[in-house]
Every structure is written in C-alpha cells, then in structure tokens.
Amino acid sequence: MQRVVVTGGSGFVGAGLVRRLLSMDWQVDLLLRPGFATWRVPARQEKLSTHVVDLTDASSVETLLHRLRPRYVFHLAAHGAYSWQTDAAAIAGTNLEATRTLALASLKVNVEAFVHTGSSLEYGRKRHAPSEDEPTEPEGAYAISKAAATAFCRDVARQSGVRIPTLRLYSVYGPWEEPRRLVPSLLLHGMAGKWPPLANPDTARDFIWVGDVIDALIIAATRPxxxxxxxxxxxxxxQTRLAEIVDLVRGITDCEAEPHWQSMPDRDWDTDIWQAETRHAATELGWNAQTTLRTGLQQTIEWLRKDRDRLDFYRSSLDLSPASSG
Known part of the structure; x- marks a missing residue:
C-alpha cells in the first residue's frame, strides 16, 4: 500500500492532489492546521485520515510522522500567495519554519521523497523565462520565504541523499481554486454577463491546469x-495576456459585455512577461503540460456547473446572485 502525507490539503492544489491520490487507491493522511477551512476537504472515506497539527511544532510533527510512517510527503501548505494574506509572521512560519520542521521529521522516518512546492515568484522580475539554475531575486515576504524554503530543501537533500525536489509552480487554475482569484472570477462574471474590475490588458501569466500540476507532483515523488x-x-x-484570457472566457460564456481595462489599479507584481522555462522538467521528469488554456477553462466551468451548491457558494463569494447568472 502507498501511504502518503499531504499538507495544504484544505487549499486549492492540495484538494485536487488528495482526490487524485484517493482515486489511485493510496492511503492519504492529511495534515491540517488548527482552524482549517473545511469546504475543500473530502467527505470521510476509508483511505483518508485527517490530523490537526501545528506544523511548526517539531515534537508534535515528529510524533505524528513516526506513527504514520509515510512513503512520500507532499508539502503544499503555504501562506501569503493571496493579496489578503499579509501577516509576515504567518508567512514565515508556514512557508519556512513548517517546511524545515516537516522535512527534518520526514528524514527521521526514512521517507522515500519529500516533495516541496515552491513558486515562480522566487525568481523575481525577469524579462525572460528563467531556468532553474538562475539566481533568485524574490520581492516581498511571500517570495522571500518560499525562496528560503527552497534553498533549505535543496541543501538538506544534497546532504542526506533523500529526494526533496522543489516544484516552482506558475499560475495554477482549475477546480477548487479560491473564488476571488482571476480565473473563477472571470468565469463566474462571464456567466453573469459582465466582467470584474480588470488590470492592464497586457498583464501576462503562464496559466497551468491543476491536473497537469498534480501529474508533476506525483512524478516528482516517485521518479528517481x-x-x-x-x-x-x-x-x-x-504566457497569456489578460486580454487573451478574457477573450477565451467571452467565447466560453457568451458574455457580450465589454471589459473595462484598468478599472483595477496596477499592482506591484503585474508584468507583461511571465512564463516558465520547462525543458528541465521535460528532460528529468518526462513531464510536459498537456492541457490547453481553452480546454482547462471549459473543464473548470463544467466543474462549477456540475454541483449547484458549489456553484452557489462560488457566486455568493463574489456577490453574484444566481438570478443574474447563467
């Protein structure tokens, strides 16, 4: 039996990873912070166990991992990626201290791999697609803490010989994403026949389907x-410009309204160049993204429409009444 520990399973990417692992018949132990959000966590089932633990408490984490004895650990818990998460202590505690505590505890129970999720923000502002061996130039508490955690994981891996890869994620989207984020907001507003406030149309991101990210996480854990x-x-x-993704959503939702560009003020992290250099992942992991943005957007809107309660929850999070939405 494949037994795995997952942190961050009450978050966006973690929710999808947990469901994928359960569909593969793996035993999943989900480590959750006190006061975690419940809406993404799967209903009780035989091969899913949940454990509430402070990931910065080394003694509690070590005791729990000694009891669970996982083969792999997927560390997705993070804080500060959203604009409303600004507590510097929480950012450092979750992204750096919890990573240190969990990684060291994982070594003590002889895990085969500890997969750490990083961020493209670790690179800072680049005018090209940066490769993994370039120096990082992170800006802000979140990016700095993620870059520090990556450096720590890299050092521990090379000293111990245990696989501790870091996956620097670009702009992930898909089912279970936070409703206020760009993609769900665009889709839900488009269904309602209007647009949310929008930034500069030339703002660029590399949008990656969550299912493709989950593929990469599992490969990174299991591949030498x-x-x-x-x-x-x-x-x-x-990379995709904001104007391009709005056009795609317009076609999917049949929204006839005209977008009001720069009705949202420019943000510090907005840029017209943001894309991944993926040759290393292709060569070493045998991984490439498989899902086009159009297909991913279509699958996301189908997922939203599949469950009426879920759709109503997403709409209410954006103050979009069902009566005004298609």
Whole structure:
C-alpha cells in the first residue's frame, strides 16, 4: 500500500492532489492546521485520515510522522500567495519554519521523497523565462520565504541523499481554486454577463491546469532523480495576456459585455512577461503540460456547473446572485 502525507490539503492544489491520490487507491493522511477551512476537504472515506497539527511544532510533527510512517510527503501548505494574506509572521512560519520542521521529521522516518512546492515568484522580475539554475531575486515576504524554503530543501537533500525536489509552480487554475482569484472570477462574471474590475490588458501569466500540476507532483515523488534537491519549473512555457484570457472566457460564456481595462489599479507584481522555462522538467521528469488554456477553462466551468451548491457558494463569494447568472 502507498501511504502518503499531504499538507495544504484544505487549499486549492492540495484538494485536487488528495482526490487524485484517493482515486489511485493510496492511503492519504492529511495534515491540517488548527482552524482549517473545511469546504475543500473530502467527505470521510476509508483511505483518508485527517490530523490537526501545528506544523511548526517539531515534537508534535515528529510524533505524528513516526506513527504514520509515510512513503512520500507532499508539502503544499503555504501562506501569503493571496493579496489578503499579509501577516509576515504567518508567512514565515508556514512557508519556512513548517517546511524545515516537516522535512527534518520526514528524514527521521526514512521517507522515500519529500516533495516541496515552491513558486515562480522566487525568481523575481525577469524579462525572460528563467531556468532553474538562475539566481533568485524574490520581492516581498511571500517570495522571500518560499525562496528560503527552497534553498533549505535543496541543501538538506544534497546532504542526506533523500529526494526533496522543489516544484516552482506558475499560475495554477482549475477546480477548487479560491473564488476571488482571476480565473473563477472571470468565469463566474462571464456567466453573469459582465466582467470584474480588470488590470492592464497586457498583464501576462503562464496559466497551468491543476491536473497537469498534480501529474508533476506525483512524478516528482516517485521518479528517481540525478539531483535529489532538483528544482523544476511547472508551467506551460507559454504566457497569456489578460486580454487573451478574457477573450477565451467571452467565447466560453457568451458574455457580450465589454471589459473595462484598468478599472483595477496596477499592482506591484503585474508584468507583461511571465512564463516558465520547462525543458528541465521535460528532460528529468518526462513531464510536459498537456492541457490547453481553452480546454482547462471549459473543464473548470463544467466543474462549477456540475454541483449547484458549489456553484452557489462560488457566486455568493463574489456577490453574484444566481438570478443574474447563467
């Protein structure tokens, strides 16, 4: 039996990973912070166990992992990626201290792999697609803490020989994403025949389907690596301007309204160049993104429409009444 520990399973990517692992008949132990949000966590089932633990408490984490004895650990818990998460202590505690505590505890129970999720923001502002061996120039508490955690994981992996890869994720979207994020907001507003406030139409991102990210996470855990502390960029290798994704959503939702560009003020992190260099992931993991943005958007809207209660929850999060939505 494959037994795995997952942190961050009450979050966006973690929710999808947990469901994928359960569909593969793996035993999943989900480590959740006190006061976690419940809406993404799967209903009780035989091969899913949940454990509430403070990931910065080394003694509690070590005791729990000694009891569970997982083969792999997927560390997705993070804080500060959203604009409303600004507590510097929480950002450092979750992204750096919890990573340190969990990684060291994982070594003590002889896990085969500890998969750490990083962020493309670790690179800072680049005018090209950065490769994994380029120096990082992070800006802000979140990016700095993620870059520090990546450096720590890389060092521990090379000293111990245990696989501790870091996957630097680009702009992930798909089912279970936070309702206020760009993609669900665009889709839900488009269904209602209008647009949310929008930034500069030339703002660019590399949008990557969550299912493709989950593929990469599982491959990184189970595949032998020449470098146990390897870093991989996980994106499509193609950037999309805000104007382009709005056009795609317009076609999918039949929204006839005209967008009001720059009705949202420019943000510090907006840029017209943001894309992944994915050759290393292709070569070492045998992984490439498989899902086009159009297909991913279509699958996301189908997922939203599949469950009426879920759709109403997403609408209410954006103050979009069902009566005004298609």
């Amino acid at each position: 690596l020449a470098d146990p502390g390897a870093i991989f960029n996980i994106g499509t290798g193609r």
